[in-house]
Amino acid sequence: MGTHSDNAVRPVLLTGNGGIDRCSGRRLDEVWLAAAWSHPTTRVFVVSGGQALVEGKPDGRTELVMTPSFDAPLTEAHRYFLGEDADGVRYFALQKDSLPGRMDDTARPAGLREAAALLDERDQELLVHAVALENWQRMHRFCSRCGERTVIAAAGHIRRCPACGAEHYPRTDPAVIMLVTDAEDRALLGRQVHWPPGRWSTLAGFVEPGESIEEAVVREVAEEAGIPVTGVEYQASQPWPFPSSLMLGFFCRTAGSPEPHIDGDEIEQARWFSREELRAAIESGEILPPYRISIASHLLELWYGKPLPTAVRDPG
Numbered sequence: 001m002g003t004h005s006d007n008a009v010r011p012v013l014l015t016g017n018g019g020i021d022r023c024s025g026r027r028l029d030e031v032w033l034a035a036a037w038s039h040p041t042t043r044v045f046v047v048s049g050g051q052a053l054v055e056g057k058p059d060g061r062t063e064l065v066m067t068p069s070f071d072a073p074l075t076e077a078h079r080y081f082l083g084e085d086a087d088g089v090r091y092f093a094l095q096k097d098s099l100p101g102r103m104d105d106t107a108r109p110a111g112l113r114e115a116a117a118l119l120d121e122r123d124q125e126l127l128v129h130a131v132a133l134e135n136w137q138r139m140h141r142f143c144s145r146c147g148e149r150t151v152i153a154a155a156g157h158i159r160r161c162p163a164c165g166a167e168h169y170p171r172t173d174p175a176v177i178m179l180v181t182d183a184e185d186r187a188l189l190g191r192q193v194h195w196p197p198g199r200w201s202t203l204a205g206f207v208e209p210g211e212s213i214e215e216a217v218v219r220e221v222a223e224e225a226g227i228p229v230t231g232v233e234y235q236a237s238q239p240w241p242f243p244s245s246l247m248l249g250f251f252c253r254t255a256g257s258p259e260p261h262i263d264g265d266e267i268e269q270a271r272w273f274s275r276e277e278l279r280a281a282i283e284s285g286e287i288l289p290p291y292r293i294s295i296a297s298h299l300l301e302l303w304y305g306k307p308l309p310t311a312v313r314d315p316g
Contacts, residue, residue: 018085018120018121018122018123018124018125018126019085019086019121019122019125020082020083020084020085020091020122020125020126020129021083021084021085022082022083022129023081023083023084024157026081026155027081027154027155027157027158028153028154033081033155036081036084036090036092037069037079037090037092038069038070039069039090040068041088041089041090042068042069042089042090042091042092043066043067043068043069043089043090043091043092044066044067044068044069044071044072044091044092044093044094045064045065045066045067045091045093045094045126045130046072046073046093046094046095046096046099046100047093047094047095047096047127047130047131047134048095048096048097048098048099048134050111050112050131050134050135050241051099051109051110051111052064052065052099052109052110052115052127052130052131053065053099053100053107053108053109053110054107054108054109054110054115054118054119055106055107055108056106061120062115062118062119063119063120063123064115064119064123064126064127065107066091069092072092072094073094073096073100075094075095075096077151077152078094078095078096078137078152078156079092079093079094079095079155079156080092080093080094080095080130080133080134080155080156080157081155081156082126082129082130083126083129085122091126093126093129093130093133093134093156095133095134095137095138112127112128112131112241112242113291113293115127116128116293117291117292117293128239128241131241132170132239132241132244133156133157133170135241135243135244136170136171136244137152137156137159139243140159140168140171141159143161143163143164143166143168144166144168145161145164145166146161146163146164146166148161148162148163148164150162150168153167157169157170170244171244172239172244172245172246173206173207173244173245173246174206174207174213174216174245174246174248175204175205175206175207175240175245175246175247175248176204176205176206176207176213176216176217176220176247176248176249176250177202177203177204177247177248177249177250177295177296177299178202178203178204178217178220178221178229178232178249178250178251178252178299179202179249179250179251179252179296179299179300179302179303180202180203180221180225180227180229180252180253180254181251181252181253181254181303182253182254182256182257182258182272183254183255183256183257184257184272184274185274186257186272186273186274186277187202187272187273187278187300187303188202188203188225188227188260188270188271188272188273189201189202189270189271189273189278189287190202190203190224190225190260190262190267190269190270191267191268191269191270192266192267192268193265193266193267193268196288198285198286198287198288199287199288199290200269200287200288200289200290201289201290201294201296202290202296202299202300203220203221203224203225203267203270204220204247204296205219205220205223205224206245213248213250214232217229217232217250217252218230218232218252221252223263224262224263224266224267224270225260225261225262225267225270226258226260226261226262226263227254227258227260227261228254228255228258229252229253229254230252230253230254230255231251231252231253232250232251232252233250233251233252234248234249234250235249235250235251235298235299235302236249236295236298236299237249237295238294238295238298240294240295247295249295249298249299251299251302251303257272260272275303275304275305278300278304278308279309282308282309282310282311283309283310283311284311285311289308292308
């Protein structure tokens with residue numbers, strides 16, 4: 001397990017690597033926000049249903065479709081300040097019921113799972129922030145204390161109740177995701193009932209109230225696979241706004257090579273893979289590995305020692 005730590009304790013895709021300062025201290029400064037919105041260098045994009053418009057560039061890059069604020073669609077209150085880059089450019093997202101059309105037809109809608117694999121780190125960071133805010137705004141329109149409709153404040157980062165004065169903030173649910181290894185250094189992978197055929201990944205689950213993240217790792221592996229684990233070792237984190245999770249990645253291990261005993265409700269299959277068995281299963285198309293943008297893929301690659309293979313297509 002020690003060899004894995006050389007590349008660990010670092011965030012993976014969809015996190016704050018894009019050089020955006022969120023400027024959280026400015027969110028209540030309405031004068032500053034108004035000036036930032038009207039500045040000619042400010043850039044704006046629309047998010048709707050977890051999607052935004054992206055377009056390919058002649059050099060092969062894919063970018064978010066952004067416009068100056070004076071060309072942005074009108075919106076009443078759903079204007080979210082996302083931050084400022086090192087060049088002083090400010091970024092806003094607009095939440096709309098649908099994405100705007102483009103007369104030149106060069107742009108297309110893309111969700112975060114697809115777009116994050118194509119966009120650079122700046123655009124990844126902006127999009128994941130916007131999608132997380134949009135989802136929270138859509139799901140928390142009413143006060144959980146008194147039931148009154150709330151209003152948006154702090155450039156999209158607070159909802160206030162005009163009746164009882166309560167303030168509500170975007171929620172983030174901690175979840176653990178773990179790669180379990182056995183005495184032979186094989187990796188345990190499982191299949192959830194609702195996944196597409198062939199999809200396998202690491203085990204994962206939410207942290208329960210009053211529980212540490214290390215306790216959650218031990219409990220989830222026991223519940224889902226019937227295997228006791230020790231040596232819980234943190235690796236990396238990843239925001240995962242599907243809808244509002246923060247994935248905390250771990251390695252852990254079990255003594256011997258116990259046979260998995262699945263719960264049958266959430267996990268329908270679980271098995272141990274050696275590196276050679278995993279390579280052969282992926283190349284043959286027997287299994288689909290985790291999405292490359294996911295922390296599950298990151299954990300698997302740390303264990304595997306290099307990027308995961310891809311399926312070998314039959315030339316016939």
